[in-house]
Amino acid sequence: MRLTCTVNGTEQHVDDVWEGESLLYVLRERMGLPGSKNACEQGECGSCTVYLDGLPVCACLVAAGQAEGRQVGTVEGLADPESLHPVQQAFLDAGAVQCGFCTPGLLVATHDLITRQGRPSDAETREALAGNLCRCTGYEKILDAVRLAADRMAEPTAGGDR
Amino acid sequence: MDFLQPATWAEALEAKAAHPDAVPIAGGTDVMVGLNFGHLRPARLLDLTRVADLRDWQVADGAVRLGAAVSYARVISELGDRLPGLAMASRTIGSPQIRNRGTVAGNLATASPAGDAHPALLAAGAGVEVASARGTRRIPIDDFYTGVKRNAMDDDELIAAVHVALPSGPQQYSKIGTRNAMVIAVAAFGLALHPDRRAVGTGIGSAAPTPRRAPAAEEFLAGELDSSGLWESRAELPEATIARFGELVAAAAAPIDDVRGSARYRVHALSVMARRALTWAWADYRNSANQGA
């Protein structure tokens, strides 16, 4: 089947999509956007977290056809080519990136969390990110990164978008 | 594989009538796992996410009519006070990403004994509105679960909505998992006190071939509350009553040993959860009087 949807603000058309494919597969293998990761393909790890019409979801659990006409946002769309989004920069600065396989999903989930809640408490952060498994960091530096990003995004003079 | 994408409820029912083998998909949190791992190869998928009616909820005649495609996240954020037990259960489901997509109707369609919504629906005494091109009918939740991952729906039917009465008393929900988040229930328990009809509702998950109530425990507790005038006095519950309630809830289970837990543990955990849930619910009931509710 043919699929048309908007990904990171750009309309995308792909043909010959098998109806059993997930949005994750289409993004990675057909649209050249492999940033969203394929770690479990059963909604248990959050590595494929993308925005679907503004809500963070596991792209592995969205049937390709369900994305028809929808707005999809992936990690590739968080920043512009010249600079990083404050959430991305905070993950780097805090040392929250090791192997990085969980990172794209965590960035989208964190972006959503801070957008909704501003400066979440640690408990709120933990509950909000409980669906994003990380095997390398023990999560401490991810919490550091969330605090750092939230602080920077709350500063009125911060460079990044708010 | 065909991908059917009806735009209206009428079209959806027509499609299901024409293709009873079509697998409905909404949040995709069960269906897509089957597809991704090759365990499920349906001839057709029937996507329900375009049917706007299914995404609505309304309150009428003292009950919430929860459209089949309302996500768990919305149950939590929009219906926490109207469906407290279901909202507590929803908070334990999967991850935020899953709760943004998954639906109560999906839980019902899959009818896994481990589905998190079931104990809350059983305790509250919900009804499932199912429809087909032939018409609409209401299945009481007690009659809905017919076997392991089987339900009372016909092949041409779809879930339209779930009807849950507004609470007249406190509700509680507890779930055991071996991780502190994002975990399938080892055992779960839902409790609803219904002072309006002087009744008690219970629901047990992951501890029998189907989700089920604990009727003996309900009758025992309702009887105790009645005979001792506790509905009115809101006095403290006797320890013995709480303990007996726990025992009767546990006795209603018929669990198995599996990778998630032993049968013995499930029975034990149910008795503990039932005692604690009753303690908390009764404290709420007493407090609600003090606050002059």
Place this chain on the structure above:
Amino acid sequence: MSTPTRTPTGAPEHLTGPGSGGVGDDAQRPDGVLKVRGEFAYGSDLWMEDMLWGVTLRSPHPYARIRSVDTSAALATPGVSAVLTADDVPGEKVYGLELADQPVLALDVVRYQGEPVALVAADHPETARLAASRIHVDYDVLEPVTDARTALGHPTWNQVHDSTAEVTELSRESAHLHPEGNLVRHLKVRTGDPAPTADVVVVGEYEVGMQDQAFLGPESGLAVPAEDGGVELHVATQWLHVDQKQICSALALPPEQVRLTLAGVGGAFGGREDLSMHVHACLLALRTGRPVKMSYNREESFFGHVHRHPATMRYEHGATRDGELVYVKAAIYFDGGAYASSTPAVVGNGGTMGIGPYVVPNVHVDCYGAYTNNPPCGAMRGFGSVQTAFAYESQMDALAAELGMDPVELRCRNAMEEGSATPTGQVIDSPAPVAELLRRLEAMPLPAASGDGEVDLRDMPGGVSNTTHGEGVRRGVGYAVAYKNVAFSEGYDDHSTARVRLEVVGGEPTATVHTAAAEVGQGLVTVEQQIARTELGVERVVVHPKDTSVGSAGSTSASRQTYVTGGAVKAACEKVREQVLARAERLVGRTVPDLRLAGGSVVSDSEDITVPLADLLGDDVLEATLEWRHRPTEAIDPETGQGFAHVQYAFSAHRAVVDVDTELGLVKVVEMACTQDVGKAINPQAVVGQIQGGTAQGLGLAVMEEILIKDGKVRNPSFTDYLIPTILDMPPMRIEVLEYADPHAPYGLRGVGEAPNISSGPAVLAAIRAATGLPLTRVPVRPEHITGT
């Protein structure tokens, strides 16, 4: 020396970006920007025009004879390009890290559930899966052997201690899973009095379940056929050259025709030291003449890599009444599963370090590795030391209880220190601050008691599942200390190769570091840059892609890469520096003793000399390639285990604080504290990251992680039922990093990655014991163990 580098709360203050980016700085990873942009190419992200998808057909049986394989229906499936079986393996049909005993594709017998039987390449993964399902394999199903002691013919512990029982012979008499019998290795440690006695004796039996590495990036890679008849393989792995050697053997091709490049690796933790899809993708690419991508899904990943050995252990500790250890006897059984993998080395670690970092005059250890029909087990972070630490630290707590002593006091009284001898007769010749690690933990403040103020479910055992508001909850505190060897041991020729080039690019002096050392997430690429910056005084350091066009770097395992490849990079930089300084001296026309490289120039402090490298080098390129070795270790005596087995030891200790719902058996870890000696923190931020991550994996094994196997079959090959800690399971940490230099190691550094993975789990177990008063001799601890159900 020791400074606390991290406290548990509050936003970090030190996040001011990279300093000079040299040794000792929190330099940022060179791959970081790509990773946060989603542009870093992991193995599963690779894509080529016209590529095919490869899939693997695996055995559903743990033990079966193959009568026949019929691939005709699969081959007839439209879209399929190739279907291969063992007959299509042109070279050696078996491979292995230490022993070549594992078939590339099943021969006549399958020995574990999930053993690869056949391969398919097709134009879409769904087509390939469909075709694989059409391959008909006729199995004669056999009764599996699923217990290590049964496999070895040691059904009872008594037999273990019967000195007349000759293990190798016994194993030959039991079920023959392999032609040579079921014993992979038996290591003996014998020192002191063979029949010691003591005032106080504590005996315990312990069990550790099978843990999975659970790296998030699945096994994956892309094989591209080359014009010279060879193949290029881009793969996520831990050791390119050992892969290459095994692939060459299976393909019957010389190394020049099997060229490997490291693809992005989504975590490893030991699970990528063995081959997975490597040979398979190459076979399919060579057969079809097209690029072939293979990428396991999560279920296949559980069958596609080795796991941590489950262990059963019996320990006997004897001590004087005042708490001095007199003897330790131990029998340790590792279930190696169907093929050897790295079982011999795991047995080596389990046996030589099996009594922990304590001084004990009389030691009698038997450590066995067995073949069974369970999934193959091999390398995982902590490698043979994780299992024994649960046993010996539990024994220390039991002994302390028996003696009425404080558990930390007992440990400190018997702690190793520099100059102590190990049970294998090796004198520790660098700092071993075992007691200090424990004392520092003890001095750290404890977290606030639970139940103060309003209940937040997220702080409770069970979390938002709402199982307790404080009912049944008891707090416990536990300590553990552990040690582990760094780098490869027992006489292995452990080395790494580095090529360093210095040139001027775009007017800027630029160093390029080329090694084959696998970056798996730990940050070795950062360390390589830091070392080059420090040694060559340049800011711009390019890390060349990791491939086999340079010599072997050895494995990214055993906490060894910063030591060994770091050592190689440092040495290669020194060689380049010699060339630069010699050239500078030629330029100035005389010998200047204190010439050095800094800020992109050759400078002298004693004389006013500043020669920019841009001027000195012009268009010239200075380069050095060298192999670097740590000081040699030696094989141990097969009868006594004595010998200089290990080049370096890493030490860490943990304190765990837990809240246990004792009625429901649910655990909330409230805080983890860790002290570790790292010799020298090359990148302090990365060191702390290793400690935090290792701690989480140890915590996971203590309370939730286990591959459950019944009759040889895996019952939970998914992230739905194989649970790893979430951010709600991992508590805040307190960490103190100590830096006591090891005089034998580059910069005095000590390998970091594994030690915290070893001491964390036993501390959690001890804390749960403290909270419950139960003996708890098995991990992971399940609610059933706590509730007696």
